[in-house]
Amino acid sequence: MNRFFEFATAHPLLMAAIVVVALVAIALEIRHRATGSGAVGPTDAVLLANQGALMLDVRTDEQYAEGHIIDARHVRGSDLESSVETLKKYKEKSVVVYCDTGATSGAATRLLKSKGFTKVVNLRGGLQAWKQENLPLVREAGKSPARVPKNDKGAKSA
Numbered sequence: 001m002n003r004f005f006e007f008a009t010a011h012p013l014l015m016a017a018i019v020v021v022a023l024v025a026i027a028l029e030i031r032h033r034a035t036g037s038g039a040v041g042p043t044d045a046v047l048l049a050n051q052g053a054l055m056l057d058v059r060t061d062e063q064y065a066e067g068h069i070i071d072a073r074h075v076r077g078s079d080l081e082s083s084v085e086t087l088k089k090y091k092e093k094s095v096v097v098y099c100d101t102g103a104t105s106g107a108a109t110r111l112l113k114s115k116g117f118t119k120v121v122n123l124r125g126g127l128q129a130w131k132q133e134n135l136p137l138v139r140e141a142g143k144s145p146a147r148v149p150k151n152d153k154g155a156k157s158a
Contacts, residue, residue, distance in 0.1 A: 055069045
């Protein structure tokens with residue numbers, strides 16, 4: 001123990017850096033546990049979906065129509081609190097919540113946990129991470145992203 005104090009007094013900057021790193025690590029762990037935000041990556045989400053988990057899309061109607069995960073249930077994030085009653089049969093089942101980037105779905109995950117859902121997780125990175133893994137998406141029938149028509153050289157513009 002004497003050697004530790006010797007080292008600490010001989011290298012105050014190094015000891016300060018060690019203390020700062022330890023405090024940051026502790027703060028991050030406390031924050032993670034306080035939010036209760038369990039998150040899974042796209043591969044784990046596929047495994048959960050194959051085991052019967054509910055895939056819950058909390059994006060806007062337009063985003064959902066542009067493409068969503070197969071068999072995903074859509075409830076806008078802004079309507080989630082009022083729609084919790086319709087999801088009550090999933091309280092004891094696995095639920096994977098996702099949005100575009102993972103931020104909105106993180107808040108939705110915390111809301112569902114506060115309402116008694118026991119196996120709720122957030123899709124880490126949201127649908128962007130899903131797309132990066134080249135996993136399949138489904139588009140709403142008859143709906144596609146809006147496209148601006150090109151103006152040909154011979155056509156007159158209005």
